[in-house]
Structures are given as structure tokens and as C-alpha cells.
Amino acid sequence: MLQTHRTAWQRPAGGVDWQEEVARFEAEYPDLDTLEVILPDSNGVLRGKWLPGSALRKVFESGVALPFSLFGLDVWGREVEETGMHIETGDKDGVCWPVPGSLRAVPWAERPTAQVLLSMHDRDGTAFMCDPRHVLARMANRLGEHGLTATAAFELEFYLFEDKDDGDWSSAPTPIFSTHLGPARQNMYALSDLEALMPLVDEIRRSADAQDIPADAAVSEAAPGQFELNLHYQRDPLRAADDAVLLRRLVAGVARKHNLKASFMAKPFVEWPGNGMHVHVSMEDGTGNIFADPETGETRLGYAIRGLLDTMPEAHLLFVSTFNGFRRMQPGSYAPTSICWGYDNRSVALRVPAGTPASARIEHRIAGADANPYLVLTGVLAGMMQGVLGELPPPPAVDGNAYEKTAPRLTPWMDEAIDAFAASQRMKDAVGEEMHKVLVDIKRHELFAFGREISSLERQTYL
Numbered sequence: 001m002l003q004t005h006r007t008a009w010q011r012p013a014g015g016v017d018w019q020e021e022v023a024r025f026e027a028e029y030p031d032l033d034t035l036e037v038i039l040p041d042s043n044g045v046l047r048g049k050w051l052p053g054s055a056l057r058k059v060f061e062s063g064v065a066l067p068f069s070l071f072g073l074d075v076w077g078r079e080v081e082e083t084g085m086h087i088e089t090g091d092k093d094g095v096c097w098p099v100p101g102s103l104r105a106v107p108w109a110e111r112p113t114a115q116v117l118l119s120m121h122d123r124d125g126t127a128f129m130c131d132p133r134h135v136l137a138r139m140a141n142r143l144g145e146h147g148l149t150a151t152a153a154f155e156l157e158f159y160l161f162e163d164k165d166d167g168d169w170s171s172a173p174t175p176i177f178s179t180h181l182g183p184a185r186q187n188m189y190a191l192s193d194l195e196a197l198m199p200l201v202d203e204i205r206r207s208a209d210a211q212d213i214p215a216d217a218a219v220s221e222a223a224p225g226q227f228e229l230n231l232h233y234q235r236d237p238l239r240a241a242d243d244a245v246l247l248r249r250l251v252a253g254v255a256r257k258h259n260l261k262a263s264f265m266a267k268p269f270v271e272w273p274g275n276g277m278h279v280h281v282s283m284e285d286g287t288g289n290i291f292a293d294p295e296t297g298e299t300r301l302g303y304a305i306r307g308l309l310d311t312m313p314e315a316h317l318l319f320v321s322t323f324n325g326f327r328r329m330q331p332g333s334y335a336p337t338s339i340c341w342g343y344d345n346r347s348v349a350l351r352v353p354a355g356t357p358a359s360a361r362i363e364h365r366i367a368g369a370d371a372n373p374y375l376v377l378t379g380v381l382a383g384m385m386q387g388v389l390g391e392l393p394p395p396p397a398v399d400g401n402a403y404e405k406t407a408p409r410l411t412p413w414m415d416e417a418i419d420a421f422a423a424s425q426r427m428k429d430a431v432g433e434e435m436h437k438v439l440v441d442i443k444r445h446e447l448f449a450f451g452r453e454i455s456s457l458e459r460q461t462y463l
Contacts, residue, residue, distance in 0.1 A: 009063060009095045010125035018060045018100065025056070025103050029112060032056065036106065036115040037064050039096055040245050042132060042435075042442060043075045043321065044372035048118065056114070063095040064118060071120070071130040072438060074446050075322065082441040085130070094120045094128050102242065104211040108203065108253045117242060129434045132374035133238065139378045139430065140237050143385055149284045150381055151361075152240040153233040157275040157369050158251060159268055160197075160225045163261040173268065175225025176260070193220035193227075200258045204229070207250050213243050223272035233280070237377050244277070244373035266325035266368030274328035274335055275369035280353070281380055282361040283388065290388075291360035299393075301360060305341050305350055306394040307387020308364070308380065312339050312349065314424035316366070316410060316417040317443060318379035318431075323450045325368035329412040336365050340398045340407040347402035349410070366410070375431065375439075382430035418443050 026032075032053030039047045047070050051059065072085030079086045096118035106113040120128040127134040143150060161173045176197075194201055201218055208215035214232035229247060234240040248264055255262035267274040282289050283304065291301040320326055328335045334346075341350035351363040362384070367376045398405055411417055418440060421427050428436040 009123050011063075012097060012121055012125045012127065018098065021101065021103055022057060022060055025114065029105055029114065031112050032114055033111040034109070034113040035059065036113060037096070037098075037118050038115055038249075039066060039070060039118045039120065040132060040372070040374070041073060042071050042130065042372065042438060043073075044132070044245065044370070044374075045073075045075065045077070046245070046249060047073075053112065053114070059116065060098055063097045063121075065093040066096050066118075066120070067091050068094045068120065068128060068130070071128075072442070074442055074449070076449075080442050080445045082445060083438050085438070094122060096120050099133075099242065104246075106253070107207045107210045108250075108257050117246070129432045130438050132372050132378075132435070133241070135431050135435050136238055136241055136374040136378045136381075138432065139381050139385075143283075143381060146385070146389065147285050148290070148385070148388070149235065150237045150281055150377075150384075151233050151235050151284060151289075152237050152279055152281045152377060152380075153231050154240060154244040154247075154373060155228060155230045155276075155278040155280075156244060156247060156251075156264065157226060157228045157277075158248075158262050158264045159223070159275065160200075160227065160255060161261045161263065163256065163259050173261075173263075175223070175268075175272075194218060200254065200260065203254050203257070204251060207254055208247065211246065211250065213247050213250065215247060223269070226273065226275070235284075237381065238374075240279075241373040241377050248369075264369040266320070266322060266370050267327040270327075276328075276335060276365065277367040277369045277371055277373070277376060279364045279367065279373075279377060279380060280361050281364065281377075281384065282359075283384060289358065289360060292358045294357070297357065297360055300388060301352070301362070302394045303387040303391050304362060304384040305352075305387065306392045307385065307390060308350055308362070308383035309339055309341065309394060310392075311379070311383040311386060311426055312366070312410065313408075314420045314427050315379040315383060315430070317421040317439065318375045318427075319364075319367040319371060320417065321371045321375070321439075321443070322368065323414055323446060325370060326412050326414045326417070328368055329410055335368075336402065336410070337412070338402055338405060338407040338409050340402050340405065341394060342398040342402065345398060345400075345402065347400075348398050349402075352397075378431060379427075382426070386426070414443070414447050418447065 035051045037048045041047050069085040072083035099117040102117035119133045120131040160176050216230040219228040231243050251262045291297045336349035340348050342348040343352045344354040364380050422440045
């Protein structure tokens with residue numbers, strides 16, 4: 001009976017032939033020991049299974065059974081009952097199918113290992129719309145209905161720490177290089193910091209090449225032990241978000257191999273800048289980048305900026321999705337705190353970088369590095385599409401320090417961001433009713449959990 005039930009699962013419509021991809025991989029890696037199947041959840045946390053290497057073909061032929069309720073977990077991996085996705089439904093399984101082209105070796109693993117991204121479907125092959133990857137795919141399809149596509153690339157910031165054997169991070173961690181002499185060793189763009197970590201940086205680069213993740217520049221950032229990695233542009237938004245998800249995993253894995261911990265936590269320190277996830281986005285029609293057109297490009301770029309500004313307060317929860325992430329929304333974190341834009345200005349939320357007309361784009365600078373890339377890009381594309389279709393001009397660009405201007409502020413409070421998202425019909429349309437409800441339920445649950453915690457500062461003050 002079980003086997004009959006499993007064979008009833010239908011593959012998603014429009015699926016590609018996987019035989020060639022698997023055969024090519026088997027020929028290159030005949031001694032595969034372990035297969036890691038990876039499913040990014042609502043928070044961008046990677047869930048899945050480790051399977052024997054011999055299961056490779058079975059995964060592509062039959063899919064992988066995983067519970068729908070994985071998308072109803074909080075950031076700690078606990079069931080959030082309010083989502084209605086758990087035992088009250090019988091905690092049913094969906095079927096997860098491999099994302100075409102995502103089968104890759106894992107170079108930093110100790111034994112011959114491969115990984116493959118999954119996406120969740122119902123048993124009849126329809127997409128499960130609480131899977132953030134499907135949410136972004138639907139947004140990309142909506143762009144296509146208007147003759148538009150998006151080109152995107154992410155930039156990710158992270159800190160490196162000496163890894164603790166006991167895993168106890170209850171006290172403030174110490175980033176590498178923090179004991180260097182000097183009053184405040186930012187050492188921005190220092191080649192010496194990259195050279196000091198050459199074995200790690202080289203292995204990250206080699207591993208990215210092996211996994212076909214188009215990592216570009218590596219930069220020593222604005223705090224001790226902070227770095228940034230840039231990704232090349234992808235003309236497929238889904239592939240751009242896949243790159244960001246897998247690059248985070250790669251960096252963490254390679255760092256662990258070198259006895260370091262890589263953290264994409266949005267705000268590990270009060271006194272140092274937070275970790276951001278900047279995304280560069282342009283839009284194309286059949287003739288190319290619509291922002292580069294010599295006659296209409298500047299105007300349509302302004303429309304897209306206006307749409308992003310108008311939707312920014314209600315989309316804020318997609319960009320800053322963790323309790324800690326809202327600590328980054330304070331002046332001094334190198335994060336934008338006001339709803340404004342500017343030309344080649346790193347203090348604004350929306351930056352139009354300097355460059356040639358052909359490279360005209362928007363750099364969206366709000367998201368924390370720990371946010372879900374699929375949902376971040378969904379929110380960005382929703383705002384841009386609204387602007388381009390609405391054809392309203394933006395307010396004047398901000399010159400100089402945006403932190404000192406009087407533009408409306410982005411809230412630094414998670415409860416206000418949740419309420420704005422929950423009340424927004426535009427966000428319900430952007431992510432879909434199912435995902436909208438799940439995100440609100442999960443984030444309110446997480447906020448309540450943090451509210452129940454009594455901090456060490458409270459005990460030091462009042463005990």
C-alpha cells in the first residue's frame with residue numbers, strides 16, 4: 001500500500017530531464033558516500049536529510065518526503081501551533097523535488113559528499129506556496145506577465161570568530177583581529193586582513209568555483225573580523241537567491257573546517273557595524289535593461305524607486321526578519337534607517353550606484369545578512385513592479401548624510417514591522433495569503449519568546 005501511495009506522486013509540470021545531470025555527476029564522482037538534501041525554510045534556515053550516496057537516483061526519480069510543517073517552524077526549529085500546519089493536520093508529508101542544476105559536490109566535507117536543493121510540492125505536483133522559493137517564482141512570473149524580467153546579485157557581510165569547542169556563545173564573542181593594537185581597528189578594505197586568512201579565502205573561492213556559485217570580490221569590511229563577499233549577477237531571480245543561500249552555507253562550512261565560526265547574525269555587537277545583505281536589481285524587457293534606455297531609462301528608474309519607497313514600511317519584515325536584525329536599524333550600524341534614496345550614497349536605503357548607463361540599477365541596502373534571500377527579493381521585486389506600473393515620480397534624492405535628514409524613519413521595533421506587514425494587502429498579494437499568514441504567526445511567536453527572556457542587564461540592575 002505504501003509503495004502504491006508513493007508512486008502516485010506526480011512530478012511538477014514543466015519539469016526538466018534530470019538524467020543527464022545525474023549521469024554526469026556519477027561519472028565525475030563515482031565514490032559518492034553521502035547526499036545532503038537541502039530545503040530552506042521560512043526563516044532561510046536549511047532543513048533536510050543526509051542520505052547514502054546510493055540514494056542519488058532515487059531522490060531524482062521519486063522525490064523526498066518531508067513534512068509540510070517544516071515551513072511552520074520558528075527560528076529555533078520549534079513548531080508554531082498558530083500556523084495550523086502541525087499535528088492538527090496530521091503533520092502530513094509533501095514531496096520535495098530537486099531543483100534542476102543544483103546537484104553539487106561539497107568540497108569541504110571530510111567524506112565524498114554531494115548536496116542538492118529541494119522545493120516542496122503537494123502530491124499532485126502543485127507548488128506548496130509556503131515554500132519561499134515558490135513565492136519568489138510566482139513573483140518572477142508576475143513580472144513576466146508584464147513583459148519584464150529581473151537581474152539580481154546579492155552582497156553578504158559576515159563576522160569570523162574563533163570557534164568555541166563548548167559552543168557557549170552566551171557572552172559577547174571576540175572577532176578575529178580584535179586584539180590588534182590601535183584605538184579602534186576597523187582597517188576597512190585591508191588586504192593584510194585577507195592575506196592573514198589566505199588559506200580560508202582561497203578555499204572559499206575554490207569551493208565556490210566547484211559549486212558553480214559565482215562569488216566575486218572579497219572585502220575586509222568596517223569592523224574587526226568582518227568581511228563581505230559579492231556575487232555575480234544572475235538573470236534568473238531564483239538562481240540569484242539560490243546563490244545567496246548556498247554561499248552562506250559554503251562560508252560557514254569552510255570556516256568550520258579552519259576552526260573558525262562564520263556568523264551572518266545581523267547585529268552581533270553594539271559598538272561595531274552590523275551584517276547586511278545588499279541586493280542589486282535591474283529590470284529588463286525584450287530590448288534590454290529598462291533603466292538604461294537613453295530616453296526613458298532615468299524616468300522608469302525613478303518609478304521603480306518610488307514603488308520601493310511606498311512599500312518599504314510594510315515590506316520591512318521581509319528585509320529584517322529576526323529580533324536581532326532590528327538592533328541593526330539604529331544609526332551607527334552602517335544600515336539605512338530612513339525611507340529615502342540617493343545617487344552613489346551609502347547612507348540611504350536605496351542607492352543608485354555610479355557606473356555606465358548600461359549598468360543602471362538599484363542597490364537595496366536594508367536587509368540583514370540573516371534574512372531569507374527568497375523573501376527579500378520577493379519584497380524588492382514587488383515594490384519595483386508596483387512603481388514601474390504605477391508611473392509615479394520619486395521624491396528628491398538625498399545628498400549627504402541621510403542619518404541627519406528628516407525623511408520618514410524605518411521602525412527599529414519588530415512588533416511595529418509585524419503589524420505593518422500583517423495589515424498590508426500589498427504584502428498579502430506579494431507573498432500570497434498562505435505565506436503571509438505563516439510569516440505573521442511565526443514572527444509574533446518569536447517576538448513573544450524574546451519578550452519572555454530576562455536579560456543579564458536587567459538582573460545586574462534590579463536583582
